[in-house]
Amino acid sequence: MSKTLAILDRQLGDRCCDVSARPSRTHGEATSAASDFEHLAHPVRLQLLDVLARNEGRVCVCDLEAAVPVKQPTVSHHLRLLREAGLIESEKVGQWVYYRIRRDSARALRERVQQVLRAFA
Amino acid sequence: MSKTLAILDRQLGDRCCDVSARPSRTHGEATSAASDFEHLAHPVRLQLLDVLARNEGRVCVCDLEAAVPVKQPTVSHHLRLLREAGLIESEKVGQWVYYRIRRDSARALRERVQQVLRAFA
DNA sequence: GTAGTATATTGACAAACATCGATATACAGG
DNA sequence: CCTGTATATCGATGTTTGTCAATATACTAC
Numbered sequence: 001m002s003k004t005l006a007i008l009d010r011q012l013g014d015r016c017c018d019v020s021a022r023p024s025r026t027h028g029e030a031t032s033a034a035s036d037f038e039h040l041a042h043p044v045r046l047q048l049l050d051v052l053a054r055n056e057g058r059v060c061v062c063d064l065e066a067a068v069p070v071k072q073p074t075v076s077h078h079l080r081l082l083r084e085a086g087l088i089e090s091e092k093v094g095q096w097v098y099y100r101i102r103r104d105s106a107r108a109l110r111e112r113v114q115q116v117l118r119a120f121a
Numbered sequence: 122m123s124k125t126l127a128i129l130d131r132q133l134g135d136r137c138c139d140v141s142a143r144p145s146r147t148h149g150e151a152t153s154a155a156s157d158f159e160h161l162a163h164p165v166r167l168q169l170l171d172v173l174a175r176n177e178g179r180v181c182v183c184d185l186e187a188a189v190p191v192k193q194p195t196v197s198h199h200l201r202l203l204r205e206a207g208l209i210e211s212e213k214v215g216q217w218v219y220y221r222i223r224r225d226s227a228r229a230l231r232e233r234v235q236q237v238l239r240a241f242a
Numbered sequence: 243g244t245a246g247t248a249t250a251t252t253g254a255c256a257a258a259c260a261t262c263g264a265t266a267t268a269c270a271g272g
Numbered sequence: 273c274c275t276g277t278a279t280a281t282c283g284a285t286g287t288t289t290g291t292c293a294a295t296a297t298a299c300t301a302c
Binding site: 021022023024025027030031033034035037038040041042043044045046047049050051053054055059063064066067068069101103106107109110113114116117118119120121 | 142143144145146148151152154155156158159161162163164165166167168170171172174175176180184185187188189190222224227228230231234235237238239240241242
């Protein structure tokens, strides 16, 4: 009766695809969860977040540039993605732009990620 | 003297880019962490893992196909990526192929991910 | 003003990725 | 054998992503 039993009871020669295994989340929910992972799915972005997390509140772009193996426009590109994702914010001071990690967003992200992964392992 | 102080002490007009903010991980380490996230960064893969996690050990491809909004070759494609990542495994039974999640790998993945995210939030 | 520095944006390009139709392979049942 | 079903693979296509040189913008100092 339960969907698990329906699957277990299937024998050789039975019709397949009884469609008893349904996802617990809609595709839309999966898409938004996937976007959390996408933001983290690049080594440069992970390194940028790492540096920002370890240098509270005062890191300019050229410091970040020195920390990763890509050129300045690419650093700006990844910083923009992280900012659009809400994970970092910036403040212009004189000719520099200081970036910092948004701990609240990072924590919320971590909790959403943990919730997804708890269902798998 | 500490790198954090060096950054905080910088004043308007000072030279920027003292390269004092270094990543705590190499680019290689960041690349391997990023690949963990890449495997999870697609809604179809998340839905497949979800169904497999909730239906212990006996889900055939056509059941999975019914659970996601893409065609059968695309399901096979994503299953291959997940298998190559070590997150799932398959067993051929008659004309069907049953997939299951590898709980040990999923748990190891979760722990690596948690370790990365703990550094940010 | 001019010159120099820091950062963002643009535009072009290549590489990677997602998708699917068509086909191949393998198996089951007649 | 042949027919039908389940799954994988191939090949083509369109989309997204990452990268960087060149340029634009904004600021500082003179």
